[in-house]
Amino acid sequence: MTTTAAATIAEARDVTVRFGRRAALAGVSVTVPAGAVVAVVGGDGAGKTTLLRAFAREIVPGAGTVTSPDKNRMGFLPAGPGSWAALTVRQNLDFVGGAYGLRGRELRSRRDELVERCGLTSAADRQASALSGGMRRKLGAAMAMIHHPSLVILDEPSTGVDPVSRIDLWRMVSEAAAQGSGVIMSTTYLDEAERAAHLVVLDSGQVLVQGSYDDVRSGFTGTVTRSPDPVRRDWSWRRGRERHEYWPSGSVDTDAPRVEPDLEDIVIAASLSRSMRTAS
Numbered sequence: 001m002t003t004t005a006a007a008t009i010a011e012a013r014d015v016t017v018r019f020g021r022r023a024a025l026a027g028v029s030v031t032v033p034a035g036a037v038v039a040v041v042g043g044d045g046a047g048k049t050t051l052l053r054a055f056a057r058e059i060v061p062g063a064g065t066v067t068s069p070d071k072n073r074m075g076f077l078p079a080g081p082g083s084w085a086a087l088t089v090r091q092n093l094d095f096v097g098g099a100y101g102l103r104g105r106e107l108r109s110r111r112d113e114l115v116e117r118c119g120l121t122s123a124a125d126r127q128a129s130a131l132s133g134g135m136r137r138k139l140g141a142a143m144a145m146i147h148h149p150s151l152v153i154l155d156e157p158s159t160g161v162d163p164v165s166r167i168d169l170w171r172m173v174s175e176a177a178a179q180g181s182g183v184i185m186s187t188t189y190l191d192e193a194e195r196a197a198h199l200v201v202l203d204s205g206q207v208l209v210q211g212s213y214d215d216v217r218s219g220f221t222g223t224v225t226r227s228p229d230p231v232r233r234d235w236s237w238r239r240g241r242e243r244h245e246y247w248p249s250g251s252v253d254t255d256a257p258r259v260e261p262d263l264e265d266i267v268i269a270a271s272l273s274r275s276m277r278t279a280s
């Protein structure tokens with residue numbers, strides 16, 4: 001059986017974005033294939049929003065190139081509310097759907113489908129200003145997908161969304177990808193990121209690691225140990241009641257038990273290595 005690579009929906013190549021003297025992104029390359037979800041993770045100020053805004057063409061990079069579909073074939077949930085406070089859930093969806101050319105029965109049926117999908121049926125006639133933060137995120141995500149765009153860009157759609165509603169949200173995202181859209185989303189939830197086909201870990205505007213979760217895991221080098229009392233506190237972080245400690249090279253100077261690193265360990269270890277390298 002032969003497999004063909006999915007078409008590329010959007011691509012950032014060697015992108016640098018500066019705000020004054022600070023580089024929010026420095027030489028970042030990311031590809032969004034059709035039918036896949038790309039999850040962008042990283043700490044505060046890592047450059048996630050800037051990368052998504054560059055894909056949405058709200059920011060023109062100082063260097064490098066961004067290729068993405070026309071505006072009317074993109075759906076973007078920005079970091080802000082992403083919906084109009086004075087409009088109801090239905091009105092918000094009708095308004096954006098109409099702006100993208102959906103009309104009549106087609107618009108109504110797509111709107112009702114999304115209201116149901118994101119679990120907002122009982123709130124459909126409530127103004128967006130009267131929704132909880134999590135409900136409003138879900139509405140914003142639905143608005144970004146109403147016209148079946150080729151590229152869906154979601155900036156932290158699940159922040160503030162309760163764990164049950166996150167399942168609704170993830171289902172909507174997966175359905176968009178299953179129908180052929182390329183989805184790029186930022187998230188602070190690493191368990192969510194693990195479900196994406198492709199992960200991009202940003203740190204201080206640079207890509208620390210990227211690939212599938214399996215690629216990222218198999219590319220991890222070094223050892224992680226766990227103990228309440230780590231040998232090098234600078235190289236350790238809290239996990240539950242203990243601390244995990246990273247040993248980047250072959251030598252492990254402790255008898256503490258080793259752990260199989262999960263995504264959280266891998267992201268923190270990579271970030272620590274980078275900051276220690278920068279400091280030395």
Ligand SMILES: Nc1ncnc2c1ncn2[C@@H]1O[C@H](COP(=O)(O)OP(=O)(O)OP(=O)(O)O)[C@@H](O)[C@H]1O
Nearest residue numbers: 019022023024042043044045046047048049050051
């Ligand atoms: N419009 C702007 N003007 C000046 N600096 C900016 C602007 N937007 C972003 N930055 C800076 O660029 C860097 C990256 O910010 P960005 O918002 O992309 O990060 P982020 O990963 O989305 O972080 P957070 O999760 O905290 O929003 C930060 O240092 C930020 O202060």
